Amino acid sequence: xxxxxxxxxxxxxxxxFRAERRLTQEQLAREIGVTRATIVAIEGGGYNPSLELAFRxxxxxxxxxxxxxxxxxxxx
Amino acid sequence: MNRLDSVILxxxxxxxxxxxxxxxxxxxxxxxxxDAAGRVTEAPFHYSNPVIGLIFGLWLLxxxxxxxRLVASGEFREKVLSRLTFIRExxxxxxxxxxxxxxxxMLTTLAVxxxxxxxxxxRLSVSTLPPEQxxxxxxxxxxxxxxxxxxxxSRPEQPEPGKTVVAYTGLPVSGSAVIAGLIIxxxxxxxxxxRRLMK
Numbered sequence: 698x699x700x701x702x703x704x705x706x707x708x709x710x711x712x713x714f715r716a717e718r719r720l721t722q723e724q725l726a727r728e729i730g731v732t733r734a735t736i737v738a739i740e741g742g743g744y745n746p747s748l749e750l751a752f753r754x755x756x757x758x759x760x761x762x763x764x765x766x767x768x769x770x771x772x773x
Numbered sequence: 774m775n776r777l778d779s780v781i782l783x784x785x786x787x788x789x790x791x792x793x794x795x796x797x798x799x800x801x802x803x804x805x806x807x808d809a810a811g812r813v814t815e816a817p818f819h820y821s822n823p824v825i826g827l828i829f830g831l832w833l834l835x836x837x838x839x840x841x842r843l844v845a846s847g848e849f850r851e852k853v854l855s856r857l858t859f860i861r862e863x864x865x866x867x868x869x870x871x872x873x874x875x876x877x878x879m880l881t882t883l884a885v886x887x888x889x890x891x892x893x894x895x896r897l898s899v900s901t902l903p904p905e906q907x908x909x910x911x912x913x914x915x916x917x918x919x920x921x922x923x924x925x926x927s928r929p930e931q932p933e934p935g936k937t938v939v940a941y942t943g944l945p946v947s948g949s950a951v952i953a954g955l956i957i958x959x960x961x962x963x964x965x966x967x968r969r970l971m972k
Contacts, residue, residue, distance in 0.1 A: 731864040734971070744866050 704771040712740045714758045714765060729753050778842060778849060781835050782856060788832050795825060858964045860971075867971075874967040881962050882955065889951060892944055894919045899939040913938075 715725055722736040731750065738744035746754065755762040842849045855861045862868045896918040904912060920943075944951065 732867065735864050735866040738866060744869075747865050750865060 706769045706771045707745045707766060708742070708769055709739060709766045711736070711754065711765060714760065715740075718758070725757075729757055778852075781838060782853065785832070785835050785839055786856060788828075788835075792829065792832055795829065854963075857960055858967065860964070860967050870967060870970045873970055874963050877966040878959055878963040882959055885955070885958060889944065894921050895941060895943070896920050897939070897941040898937055900937045 715722070720728075722733050722740075726733045726736045729750070730753075735744065735746075739746055751762055751766055755765055758765065839853075843853060851862070860867075860871075862871055896916070898916045900914050900916070902912040902914060906912070946954075
């Protein structure tokens with residue numbers, strides 16, 4: 698029988714990076730080619746971006762992807 | 774999508790209310806096309822009004838073209854969907870939501886189809902038997918059954934012995950009405966689930 702895997706939660710510091718650059722959600726959305734609703738959903742934790750979009754965001758902020766997105770183990 | 778496809782799609786969509794209106798008008802005047810003597814009736818769809826008949830014929834030709842394009846081109850399917858539902862995929866999150874909405878629509882449509890299939894197969898009747906056929910003084914019978922046929926059955930149903938109180942032999946609506954209902958259901962279910970997911 699396989700061991701149950703722990704639930705992983707992806708957290709992000711996108712709003713921090715955005716605030717440091719003094720960017721609105723609309724401006725960031727335009728820069729990385731998505732809608733403002735997607736930025737809202739990512740910041741609120743309602744949507745996990747694809748690897749491609751995550752790398753695009755990291756490249757835009759000229760930062761390491763792990764400094765923006767990280768993984769936490771969810772407590773049961 | 775090329776310009777021709779775009780024009781044809783607009784003609785079909787904007788012409789649809791006119792076609793539905795004409796169909797309702799024709800239905801209001803009687804749905805029979807040819808009378809008992811073999812003459813065409815005065816329904817506005819037919820030879821009595823050649824202009825309307827021509828519009829209807831052209832619309833049907835465009836609909837056939839649309840069907841072929843829908844089967845052949847994936848890009849065209851996406852454009853038609855966005856025109857029908859007024860929702861466009863602008864990024865990866867919306868593409869994901871489109872997939873979820875399509876799954877919801879597919880499964881709810883399947884549920885509706887299963888219910889319709891069950892109702893179309895169901896045969897039910899409640900009848901009162903003559904006093905001489907009564908069993909232990911009880912003269913009401915309930916018959917439940919199922920019938921499935923690949924082709925439309927033209928044979929009349931065999932009446933139950935005695936007086937029939939209630940009889941149900943398949944869906945009381947026409948095949949066209951069921952298909953129209955399913956088309957409306959699909960568009961409405963997709964629209965509703967997409968808007969709910971986008972909130």
